[in-house]
Amino acid sequence: xxxxxxxxxxxxxxxxxxxxxxxxxxxxxxxxxxxxxxxxxxxxxxxxxxxxxxxxxxxxxxxxxxxxxxxxxxxxxxxxxxxxxxxxxxxxxxxxxxxx
Numbered sequence: 461x462x463x464x465x466x467x468x469x470x471x472x473x474x475x476x477x478x479x480x481x482x483x484x485x486x487x488x489x490x491x492x493x494x495x496x497x498x499x500x501x502x503x504x505x506x507x508x509x510x511x512x513x514x515x516x517x518x519x520x521x522x523x524x525x526x527x528x529x530x531x532x533x534x535x536x537x538x539x540x541x542x543x544x545x546x547x548x549x550x551x552x553x554x555x556x557x558x559x560x
Contacts, residue, residue, distance in 0.1 A: 463501045493525025
């Protein structure tokens with residue numbers, strides 16, 4: 461099962477009668493890109509030939525698409541480096557174009 465919430469109140473896909481340990485979703489089942497703030501959730505259960513079902517596994521989460529989740533400190537460091545580079549570029553251009 462794939463759902464949009466950890467409690468599986470909104471199930472998007474419930475694939476039954478699988479015989480392999482892997483499954484590749486079809487193009488029609490393509491999921492929208494999501495961020496790590498609102499991931500998709502998955503879980504599985506096994507059913508034997510007699511129809512006896514196991515309990516569901518614990519829920520696991522995953523995202524689709526590109527996500528660049530940096531810690532806050534890394535974001536501030538990158539902003540600081542960008543600011544210093546702009547300041548250095550401005551200083552260099554100012555000295556280069558100065559009329560002496």
